[in-house]
Amino acid sequence: MFDNRLIFGDNLLALKALEQEYSGKIKCVYIDPPFNTQQAFEHYDDGYEHSIWLGLIRDRIEVIRRLMTDDGSLFVHIDDNELGYLIVLLDEVFGRANRIGIVTFKQSSASGPKAINPGLVTTNNYLLYYTKNKSAWSPNRVFVPGERDDRYSKCIENFEDHFSGWRLIGLREAFLRSAKLESWDVAKAKFADKLEVKLSEFVVSNAHRIVRTARVAAKDVNESAREALEKSAEDRTRVFCSPREGKDAYYFLGGEQLVFYKSKTRVIDGVTVTASPLTNLWDDLLSNNLHNEGGVSFPNGKKPEALIKRCLELSTQPGDIVLDSFGGSGTTGAVAHKMGRRWLMVELGEHCHTHVIPRLRAIIDGMDQSGISKAVGWQGGGGFRYYRLAPSLIINDRWGNPVINPEYNAAQLSEALAKLEGFSYAPSETAWWQHGHSSERDFIYVTTQNLSAEQLQALSDEVGVERSLLVCCAAFHGVTAAKASERWPNLTLKKIPKMVLSRCEWGHDDYSLNVANLPMAEQNEEPAPQATVKAKPRAKKAVSSTPDLFSMDAEEGQE
Template identity: 40%
Template structure:
C-alpha cells in the first residue's frame, strides 16, 4: 500500500461527457433592475436557465479563477420523489455527475476561494472521498454539521437531525482566509466586569497548552495575590512564556478569581475584539432550520406553490459572512428556490445562479424581483437593513 494512490471507483467512471463551449444569451425581456438605481449598483448578476454542466462550461472562459465562493445544494440522491428534482439517480450516475461538476467548479474558483456543499448521510462519505480526489485532501477545510430539525422525528427510533456542509478550498489553509463572525448578543452576555476594569466588560480564558512541543520555560509556577503558587495543571503547560505572563500581569490582564486564590486566567476585553471565530457545529438557533426555510418560501409564494427542500436565508448568510466580502462573486449551480442569489444580493455580493427546472421561472425570478424591489422583507432583510 506504500505510495499507492487510493481513488473512488464506480461503473462508468472513465466515461466523460463531451462539453462543447456554449454561448450565454441574454433574455432582455427577463432582465430586471430597481426603478431607482444608484451609482454603486451592480448589474452583472446572472440567472442562467440551462443544464448545470453546460452552464458551468460556458462560464469558464469569462469567470475562471474569479469566483470567491461556490455554494451548491445538489440532489441528495435519497431515492425519494421530489417535485422539483429527480433525487433518485443511480449511485454511479450521481457520482459521475458530481465529479464533472466539481472539476468545472474548481477551475472557476479564485485561488483564495472556497466551495460549500450541503449533503446528507446518504452520500456524504462518498462525496467526501470524491472531493478529496478532485480538490486534494490537503484542501479539505471542514465538515460543518447543520442542525436542520427542531425536534426528533417521531417515526424513527434513531432519527436524523442534521445535514453536512463539506467545505473545500482551492488551495491549502483556506481557513486562515475566512472572516470572523459578528459577536452575537448571546456571546456578549459572557462578558462581565467584576473588578470594575476601566476597559469595560471582559471574559476570562484559559492559557494552558499541550505539552508535546513545550519547552522548560513553559512550566513555571505562578504566584497568586494571596501568595499561593500554581504550577500548570497536570499534563498541561502554560501556553505563554513567563516573561509574557509578567507583562500581562502588569497590564491587569490576569484574573485569579474573586478570592485571589484561583489558578490564573487571562482577561479578554469585549472592546478589543473584532469578531468571533466560527466552529463546525451550527445549531438551528444560530442559522435556522427547515421549518423556517419553508415559512420563508410560503411567505413569498404561498403554501400552494411550495418548494420541497429550500435552505434558510440565515444559513446562507453565515456561509457568505465567513467566505466572502461585499463585492465578491458567489456561484450556485443548483439554484433551487434562489436562496443563494437572494441572500447574496441583500448582502452586497455579486452572484451567478444556474437552474434547469421550471422553478427557475415559478420561484427564482419572482423571488429576485421582490428582493430587488425591496418588497421581500422576510429572511435576513431586516438584519442587513435591506
C-alpha cells in the same frame, strides 16, 4: 450593478459556458444538488443509480473547480445518503489536503411525523467544505451567539476610577443595584423566567467591567507583565497594570489576572452579544418555519438564508463572485445580493421563473424583508441579467455531417464565434468585415459563405498590412490553409464547423442531473417584466450552443 446573472438552462452546459469569462474568478461556490434519496419531490426527481449520480456530480465539480479562484471555497450540501462516497469524490477532484472540514447542519428537530419512525430520527444534513488551494486559502473568522459564561461572576463597581483602586463586587449585587432591587428573590419574582435573559443583557452591556480572575504562570507572560503579577501577589489590595502596544493591557489582582467579559463579546448582525468561534456543528440555524422566506414555497428544498449567509461570511468579502449552479428557489442569489456580493445562478426547472425571478424582484424593490434582510439592513437596489441557454451551434445535417444550426442568424453566429475565440463582439458601422476585436489592430469576421481566393484577396487588401483579421467561414476554396497564411499573412482562416467541434461538445440538449420529469420552459416563453425592472428586449441573442454561450434577455433593476 448588473454583473449578477440568472441563467435558465442545464447546469453542466451553463458551467462550461461560463469558463471562458469566469475561469479562476469565482470566490465561493455553494451547491445543493439532489441528494439521490430515491424519493420524488415536487420540483425534482431525486433517484439515480448510485454510480450514475456520482458521475453526474463529478462532471460538474470538475468544471466548478476550474471556475474557482486559487483561494476560493466550495460548499456542497448533502445528507448521509451519499455522504461518504461524495467525500471520496471531492477528495479526488480537489485533493484531500484541500478538504477544510465537514460541517454538521441541524436541519430540523426530532418532532412531528418523523419522530415516530423506528430507529434513529434524522435531523442533520452536512456541508462538505473544500478550497481550491489550501496554501492560498485565508478564511474570515466568524463568531456565533452563545450562552452567557457564568465564570465571570465579579463586577468592577468603580471602573471610572484609576485602576489601582478598583473594587470588585459580586455580579448579582451589581445587577440588583442596576435594577434597583433589594434581593435576588425580589428579582426572581419580578422577572420570573426572563431573569437569565435580563442578567445576560446586563453582563453584555457592562462587559467592560464584568470580570473573572484567572491563574497565570509567570513564564507565560512578558517581563513587564511578570513584574506586575509579582507585585499584585505581594500587595493584594491593589490592581496592577502592564500595558501592551496595540493590545488590551494586562491587569492583575491578588496574584491573578483580571479577565474581562468584553473578550467574550462580538457585534453580530449589528447587535453586541456573547459570542464564540464558529465550530463544525451548526445547530442554531433550523430550517423549519422558513416556508415564507423569500415569499416563495419550495417544499423539501429551500435552505435558510442564514445558512448561506454563514457560508459567505466565512469565505467572501463584498464584491466577490458567488456561484450556485443548482439555483432551486434562489436562496444563494438572494443572500449574496443582500450581502453585496456578485452572484451567478443556474436553474433548469420552471421554478426559475415561478420562484427565483419573483424573489429577486422583491429584493431589488426592497419589498423582501424576510430572511437576513433586517440583519444586514437591506433596503433594496441592484439588478441582474437573465440569460437563456441557446441551442446547439453545430448540429448534424441529414447525412450526418456537422453543420451550423440554421436557428442562428448572422448576428447571433458572429457573437457566438467572437466569444468562442476571445474577441469582444462589436460590429463596426463602417467596416463590414469588422464583427469584433481583441485589440485595436486585431479583428474577427464571421460569414456562412464559401470564400474564394478572389474574395480573400479583396478582403486582405481592405484589411491592410497594419491590421490582422480572423476569418471564420463555412469553407474556403482555391487555396489550402497553409498556402493562405503565406499568401495573405494578415488573414487567419478557420472553418466554422471544424473550429467549433474542436472546442466544444455539441448536439446535446440536456446533461441534466434530473433527467426525468423536469419541466422545461416553452420555447417562446419569457418571464414577465418586473416593476423595478426596465426590460430591454434585444434583437440579438448573444450566443451559443454548446457549452459556450447564452441567449440573453436583460433583467435590469435600480442601482
